[in-house]
Amino acid sequence: MLKRMSVLFCVAAFALMTAGQAYAQGDTVADAATTASVKTKLLGDTKVGGLAIDVDTKDNVVTLTGKVRSAAEKTEAIRLARTTSGVKSVVDKLVIDPTYKGTTNKDDKAKAEVKEETAEAKGTAGRTADKTKAATKDAKAEVKQESKEAKAETKQAGEKAKDSTADASITAAVKSKLLGDPKVGGLKIDVDTKDNVVTLTGTVKTAAEKAEAIRLAKATSGVKSVVDKLIVQ
Secondary structure (H helix, E strand, O other): OHHHHHHHHHHHHHHHHHHHHHHHHHHHHHHHHHHHHHHHHHHHOOOOOHHHEEEEEEOOEEEEEEEEOOHHHHHHHHHHHHOOOOOOEEEEEEEEOOOOOOOOOOOHHHHHHHHHHHHHHHHHHHHHHHHHHHHHHHHHHHHHHHHHHHHHHHHHHHHHHHHHHHHHHHHHHHHHHHHHOOOOOHHHEEEEEEOOEEEEEEEEOOHHHHHHHHHHHHOOOOOOEEEEEEEEO
16 A cells, blocks of 8 residues: 555656656747747838847847837837737837848848747657647546555455454354354354354364254354364264
């Protein structure tokens, strides 16, 4: 039973540890996906020189760094970042430089790279979720199986205890009958019961006394059968 309980605790500890690792990894994947989404928006907007703006995300907080040509371009870049799904807030580190000759999103190569990063981030998030789900499912199944076995052992132990109590009760009842009958020398007869089968051992003076002792035992409630080991002396 102790062994079963130990396994249950180990499985529970494993499930908690796996969930914690998956949670930490999930934050990193989510931040990467957010960065890719914001970068895609910046590159896709003709009012913003997306290639000149660096995007970094930590705990759903996006930081924009780089140069823009005007306050309007800066405002638009911040707006695009803030309206991206999953963004909690935006840290503005953009510098306005009217002389900067930035470029709008006309770079097909940059688009392709960001699209690939976004797909990769989503794929990693999906794989992480699947692994976490599978680990949790396995842990639950293991705990369920161990719990089922523990219940079965408890039930079996209870049945054995019940049987032992019943046998002891039968032994006492038969012994009382033997001691209470004047035709039988009950003090010289030992009574033992196992699985409702009574065994009589000892000595009696006559065959009649022996027959009476056996009769009394067989007539006792709960007795299935009687094993005669009495000796006539």
